[in-house]
Amino acid sequence: MKRTILITCFLFFGLVFKGIGQTVYSSDKGEKYHTADCRLSGDAEPLKLSAAKKAGKGACDICKPNDLGKAKLNQCSGKTADGTRCKRMTSNKNKKCYQHQ
Numbered sequence: 052m053k054r055t056i057l058i059t060c061f062l063f064f065g066l067v068f069k070g071i072g073q074t075v076y077s078s079d080k081g082e083k084y085h086t087a088d089c090r091l092s093g094d095a096e097p098l099k100l101s102a103a104k105k106a107g108k109g110a111c112d113i114c115k116p117n118d119l120g121k122a123k124l125n126q127c128s129g130k131t132a133d134g135t136r137c138k139r140m141t142s143n144k145n146k147k148c149y150q151h152q
């Protein structure tokens with residue numbers, strides 16, 4: 052019985068921390084929130100994901116801040132036309148960006 056309560060607590064706090072811990076970026080007037088490196092984040096200020104959602108902001112379609120932490124990013128293993136390694140980051144399992152699939 053005690054064990055069940057303990058596990059429930061762990062699961063609960065795990066979920067809570069996952070939601071609260073994530074930082075996204077949004078300007079005061081922005082309707083979208085972004086990841087730190089999104090080209091649209093501009094003069095955005097860091098804020099908690101939960102706060103951004105509370106303020107009625109939506110996730111950016113380009114940087115997809117909701118995928119943060121879920122997918123691990125790898126540098127693309129493909130090569131560019133001039134023979135250097137592709138600098139794109141990708142969450143694809145085969146470590147190839149959309150251009151080098």
Ligand SMILES: [Zn+2]
Pocket residue numbers: 084085086089090091092111112113114115
């Ligand atoms: Zn964005």
Ligand SMILES: [Zn+2]
Pocket residue numbers: 127128129130137138139147148149150151
């Ligand atoms: Zn690539």
